Amino acid sequence: MNVMSSIWNYKCPRCRKGDLFIKPFEIKNPLNMPDRCSNCDLNYSPEPGYYFGAMFISYGWTVWTILAIVGFCMLVLDWTVEASFGLVVFVSALSYFFIMRISRSMYIHMDVRFDKKHKETT
Numbered sequence: 001m002n003v004m005s006s007i008w009n010y011k012c013p014r015c016r017k018g019d020l021f022i023k024p025f026e027i028k029n030p031l032n033m034p035d036r037c038s039n040c041d042l043n044y045s046p047e048p049g050y051y052f053g054a055m056f057i058s059y060g061w062t063v064w065t066i067l068a069i070v071g072f073c074m075l076v077l078d079w080t081v082e083a084s085f086g087l088v089v090f091v092s093a094l095s096y097f098f099i100m101r102i103s104r105s106m107y108i109h110m111d112v113r114f115d116k117k118h119k120e121t122t
């Protein structure tokens with residue numbers, strides 16, 4: 001499994017076999033993660049507030065998605081501002097959980113790859 005596939009499938013960044021999120025998905029607790037990888041024992045939460053950095057990834061995703069949708073609707077389809085933002089609200093509501101989870105997955109993959117301390121910590 002390559003890195004992109006591991007991020008997309010929410011797998012452990014070190015062994016790429018353990019799950020990042022507890023299954024089955026619960027809508028009341030969409031970010032429910034185990035403390036450690038079930039396969040290689042990697043610590044998924046090495047410090048309090050560890051996933052604060054994932055917020056910046058989700059922010060980037062959301063802003064560029066909104067700009068792309070509104071730009072396309074207004075410039076290409078000639079929609080009004082209200083209609084364009086109505087579509088943005090709808091798309092944002094649909095992709096909310098996906099963006100939160102994929103941001104965490106991307107963040108821990110980047111951290112484990114570039115921070116040797118985290119990679120070696122078990």
Ligand SMILES: [Zn+2]
Binds near residue numbers: 013040042
């Ligand atoms: Zn693992």
